[in-house]
Amino acid sequence: MSRSDVLVDANWVEAHRDDPGVVLVEVDEDTSAYDKGHIRGAVKIDWKKDLQDPVRRDFVDRGGFEKLLSERGISNDDTVILYGGNNNWFAAYAYWYFRLYGHQNVKLLDGGRKKWELDSRELVTEVPQRSATSYKAKEQDASIRAFRDEVVAAIGSKNLIDVRSPDEFAGRLLAPAHLPQEQAQRGGHVPTAKNVPWSKAAEEDGTFKSDDALRTLYGDAGVDFGTDTIAYCRIGERSAHTWFVMHELLGQPNVKNYDGSWTEYGSLVGVPIAVGDAS
Amino acid sequence: MSGGAEAAAGQAVAEGCGAPAGGAPIKDAGNQAIVQGRVTKEGAPVAVGYARLLNSGGDFVAEVPLGEDGGFRFFAAPGTWRLRVLAPGGISTDRDVTAATGKIAELEVAV
Numbered sequence: 001m002s003r004s005d006v007l008v009d010a011n012w013v014e015a016h017r018d019d020p021g022v023v024l025v026e027v028d029e030d031t032s033a034y035d036k037g038h039i040r041g042a043v044k045i046d047w048k049k050d051l052q053d054p055v056r057r058d059f060v061d062r063g064g065f066e067k068l069l070s071e072r073g074i075s076n077d078d079t080v081i082l083y084g085g086n087n088n089w090f091a092a093y094a095y096w097y098f099r100l101y102g103h104q105n106v107k108l109l110d111g112g113r114k115k116w117e118l119d120s121r122e123l124v125t126e127v128p129q130r131s132a133t134s135y136k137a138k139e140q141d142a143s144i145r146a147f148r149d150e151v152v153a154a155i156g157s158k159n160l161i162d163v164r165s166p167d168e169f170a171g172r173l174l175a176p177a178h179l180p181q182e183q184a185q186r187g188g189h190v191p192t193a194k195n196v197p198w199s200k201a202a203e204e205d206g207t208f209k210s211d212d213a214l215r216t217l218y219g220d221a222g223v224d225f226g227t228d229t230i231a232y233c234r235i236g237e238r239s240a241h242t243w244f245v246m247h248e249l250l251g252q253p254n255v256k257n258y259d260g261s262w263t264e265y266g267s268l269v270g271v272p273i274a275v276g277d278a279s
Numbered sequence: 280m281s282g283g284a285e286a287a288a289g290q291a292v293a294e295g296c297g298a299p300a301g302g303a304p305i306k307d308a309g310n311q312a313i314v315q316g317r318v319t320k321e322g323a324p325v326a327v328g329y330a331r332l333l334n335s336g337g338d339f340v341a342e343v344p345l346g347e348d349g350g351f352r353f354f355a356a357p358g359t360w361r362l363r364v365l366a367p368g369g370i371s372t373d374r375d376v377t378a379a380t381g382k383i384a385e386l387e388v389a390v
Contacts (some may be wrong), residue, residue, distance in 0.1 A: 036347075117366060118366065165341070172356050181356070199338075
């Protein structure tokens, strides 16, 4: 897999956004960002309302995903271009989610909404009207999603990458610094996890670093490229960004995102926890 | 700490991981160590841009889009932080700031 299979740049979007079979989708952490302005032709997916089960802590099921994409006018063979703010944080999460349900042609706009905005490219408020489709999803791909028991079993044997900020890794913060620090679970990290903050994979403009720079980043942190990997963060979004880097950009074969992440692990009874800074 | 302070901090953000883009400044920090402020250019709010928080080692900690009023807010830990404002036109401006529990560190950033 090469970068051109999974990434497009802004010029590509401006040249191809009206092509049949190309659908732009904005997925933002700030779910109101789309309403204030978006790339012309883009539809919106709300990471919370659209992608999470409203009752249980889990994703919408296969039928729910089919209904969502059908309503948005997305077909199985469409090329979906995802973008969002904050270095594509939630767009990368949606990318992983689309892959989880078997969508083949999906790419990220490198740099996402931030680079688009900082380059002063056009944003519009007009919402496109797309005809409904009959989308068919596949069963979830268990090879890219990790659950808690796998994480405990991976301690000391697989790469565990904690992609939160150093202060969250150490246990000094329980959430990213733009959210209130009031979670109930314990602070710290999974023993033997390496701390490679997700944001280190991105340049300041939100684009991904080069493959060489990425390999150096993870290699220097102690990640073994010959071993399977599980990435986690607080609720599984930032680690989806790292999953994208490891699996889609660097082509590592066995990489899973643990979407339960610290809000689940840090609340489990009896599991080992380490605190303090990375050595 | 009063219950009102908790409510003030809690109401300021969406549940989960939703980014509180801008929004009304919090008047009472409760038990949080808040860094917040407003970005202006020639006296007018900068509504398109980003505020980024870096730790004392220069590492990215968090980033939020600026609000309609140029506002931003972070819930940090006590200590010294660097705020970086990114805006169209290649603007990148840094400010150092000290956060303390129960306090609001207020910044006015002119770019």
